[in-house]
Amino acid sequence: MKTLNVSLGDRSYPIFIGQDLLDNVDLFSQFKSSSASFIVTNTTVEALYADRLEASLHANGQKVVRIVLPDGESYKNWETLQLIFTGLLESNADRKATIFALGGGVVGDMAGFAAASYMRGIKFVQIPTTLLSQVDSSVGGKTGINHPLGKNMIGAFYQPIAVLIDLKTLLTLPKRELAAGLAEVVKHGAIADSLFLDWIEQNAHGLNHYDLNCLEHVVIRSCEIKSEVVAQDEKESGVRAHLNFGHTFGHAIETGMGYGEWLHGEAVGCGMAIAAELSQQLGYLSIDDRNRLTRIIQTLHLPTEAPQWDTSRYLSYMSHDKKAESGQIKYIVLEKLGQAKVQKLSDDIVIPALKACGAL
Template sequence: MKTLNVNLGDRSYPIFIGQDLLDDAQLFSQFATSSASFIVTNTTVEPLYADRLEASLKANGQQVIRIVLPDGESFKTWETLQTIFTGLLESNADRKATIFALGGGVIGDMAGFAAASYMRGIKFVQIPTTLLSQVDSSVGGKTGINHPLGKNMIGAFYQPIAVIIDLKTLLTLPKRELAAGLAEVVKHGAIADHLFLDWIESNAAALNNYDLSCLEHVVVKSCEIKSAVVAQDEKESGVRAHLNFGHTFGHAIETGMGYGEWLHGEAVGCGMAIAAELSVQLGYLSLEDKNRLIRIIQTLHLPTKAPQWDTSKYLSYMSHDKKAESGQIKYIVLEELGQAKVQKVDDDLVISTLKVAGAI
């Protein structure tokens, strides 16, 4: 088992990465509480992993209550969030209760938001079971839900007390979900570490084939990169915005298509291709490096062609981006592979980029 740390002063927490950690009752013993433990999961993950997690918690004398949500991005809503609150209230959960978020990014975001809100804050532990949540969404304390007008626009920064990553849960992922997680892995290399991007390119076939040693490497490396960024800028006032490379365009695609039609990672993969083109248009990234990044994305079985919409639709959805200030969107672009920056861009150049990318 490898242990990393997210350094946030009195809100610091460990990230445990290894195999069969769901069965490690001793590991879970440090999160035992005098109150109940709540497993928040979904209908897909529950039959796969909830019994094992519950057994580890009960081995430490915990009362365990499950709250099972429907599976999918389309359920990341107020209505589904209320299901968590109802389960907590019906069980008389008090301030010493702990939520264990067992699932992918949707579960982690909603369970974290519920933990941030219930009785003004209770403890929660992230137990991500998808690659995307293991390399990205479980670390950093972003929680929230979607709105029909914008993705993740309602939420809170609220840190878990730990992240527990059992790598073997990746073996039950559908190939499409695996690829979606690899999009965020590529993002980390593209914005922060060109040598990591080289490694991803060289090991793409092994990653596509669920090689656990390769998957462990990308999980550890991604968590290291994200933890360092979060420690510098917890609430995204500066460098943390770089983690949104590809997301402004990607979130527009997710929202416009209807949540769940494109997986988050698929939209981010496509969004990175467009953002790379914008980086070229701005005179930063070379055409050769843009094409290389797109090839890497495609090698990992991710889309790079955006849906074709009219200009106003793209601009409308992107205007709800969280990085927008005074109505102007700030984009994350690449100065070179491994180095990102925040850039304000005139709509005319964005429109030109979308045309070149075949999106309008």
């Protein structure tokens, strides 16, 4: 088992990465409390892993309550969030209760938001079961829900007390979900570590075919990069914004298509292709590097051609991006592979990149 640390002073917490962690009773003993443990999961993940988690909690003498949500990005909303609050209230959860978020990014974001809000804050543990949540959303304390006008616009920064990553949960992922997670892996290489991007390119076959050694490497390196960035900039006032490379375009695609039509990672993959085109048009990336990054995205079975809409529709969705200030959109671009920057750009500069990727 590999242990990393997210360094945030008195709110620091460990990330445990290994195999069969769901059955590690000793590991779960450190989260034992005098109150109940609440497993927040969804209908799909419950059938696969909830019994194992519950058994480990019971072995430590914990009272366990399950709160099961419907599965899918389209349910990441206020109505589903209320199901968590209702479950907590009906079970008389107190301030010493702990939520265990068992599932992908949707479950983790909503369970974390509920933990941040219930009684103004209770403990929660992230147990991500998808590659995307293991390499990205479970680390860093971003929690929230979607709104019809914008993705993740309602939420809170609220750190877990630990992240437990059981790599074997990746073996039950559908191929489409695996690919979606690899988008965030590519992002980490593109913005922070060109050698890691080289490794991803060289090991694409193993990643596409569920090689646990390959997957372990990308989970560990992605968590290292994410942890370093979060430790520097917890609330995204500076360098943490780089983690949104591809997301301004990607979130627009997700919102415009209807949440769940494109998976988050699919939209981010396409968004990175657009952002790479933009970086090349600005004179930062060479044509060869732009083509190389696009090729890596495609090799991992992710889309690089955007839905075709009119200009005003794209710009409207992007104007609701969290990084926008006074109506002006800030973009994450690559100065070179492995190095990103934030830049405010006018619409007339961005539109040619959208056109080049089939969006207009």
